[in-house]
Amino acid sequence: MKPAVAALAAGSLFGVGLAVSGMTLPAKVVGFLDVTGHWDPTLAFVMAGAIAVHFVLFRLVLRRRAPIFDSHFHVPTRRDIDLRLVGGAALFGIGWGLAGQCPGPALTNLATGAPSAFLFVATMAAGMVIQRELDRVRAPRRDTAPAS
Amino acid sequence: MMTSMFVWAAVGGAFIGLSASLLMLSHGKVAGISGMIGGLLNPKTTDRSYRAWFLAGLVLVGLGFSLVRPQMLASTSSTPLGLIAAAGLLVGFGTSLGNGCTSGHGVCGISRLSTRSLIATSAFLVTGALTVFVARHLTGGGQ
Numbered sequence: 531m532k533p534a535v536a537a538l539a540a541g542s543l544f545g546v547g548l549a550v551s552g553m554t555l556p557a558k559v560v561g562f563l564d565v566t567g568h569w570d571p572t573l574a575f576v577m578a579g580a581i582a583v584h585f586v587l588f589r590l591v592l593r594r595r596a597p598i599f600d601s602h603f604h605v606p607t608r609r610d611i612d613l614r615l616v617g618g619a620a621l622f623g624i625g626w627g628l629a630g631q632c633p634g635p636a637l638t639n640l641a642t643g644a645p646s647a648f649l650f651v652a653t654m655a656a657g658m659v660i661q662r663e664l665d666r667v668r669a670p671r672r673d674t675a676p677a678s
Numbered sequence: 679m680m681t682s683m684f685v686w687a688a689v690g691g692a693f694i695g696l697s698a699s700l701l702m703l704s705h706g707k708v709a710g711i712s713g714m715i716g717g718l719l720n721p722k723t724t725d726r727s728y729r730a731w732f733l734a735g736l737v738l739v740g741l742g743f744s745l746v747r748p749q750m751l752a753s754t755s756s757t758p759l760g761l762i763a764a765a766g767l768l769v770g771f772g773t774s775l776g777n778g779c780t781s782g783h784g785v786c787g788i789s790r791l792s793t794r795s796l797i798a799t800s801a802f803l804v805t806g807a808l809t810v811f812v813a814r815h816l817t818g819g820g821q
Contacts, residue, residue, distance in 0.1 A: 538732070609794065621775065622776060625772060653766025662716070
């Protein structure tokens, strides 16, 4: 199996999971976040299902000395809790609640050709670039290449 | 049927867990979607191929569903476009600053029992719920 095929297969599995579970429907996501209204708890089962499977398989995979197409595993090792982590996640949550979309489902929804889907992905990309550039301006010598 | 909705949600979740495990097995990488997108948008990124192929899979599956089961995707949106744009900016900025989204922190990080991811996930669930509360119940508009 070539690396590209494996990555494509993994991305496709992810997309099927999103569509089958209902994560691609913003109304359903907003219903899940609407804990004080008509709360729709179904999406909690998506997370539970994903974590249950990955919790076990991740540990089995890590018994290998290395992944198939790389010399070592790239597992995040950071443990620091800082304002960037909490503040970034908090801002993400506001956007998630406003549109009912997170990055994965937003990409899968591009396939509908809906203008709102393209607008969301374009502004999301812009937000990422703006954040990175702000970092670069504030700390010009810091390496901003992503860790994973 | 409520019961079948829960079952489909869990089955979909299992697919997502399988996907993350496959990517760890093949490339040794965390299946964090915001990180993959952000990496492709950064000219300094060297490992572009697996990111591009993984994200291509997400979009291609979307094309498949739009042909067979279009009702499983969101082709229309009741949210005003200005609000969508603001939401997109917040999602992009926030996931870049906080190093992850629902997939990287919510699924992969929690599966690793990472404290960082547990805290990030709690944070975005709380602000997401607060945002829906304000949009739906205080301003009475929106979705």
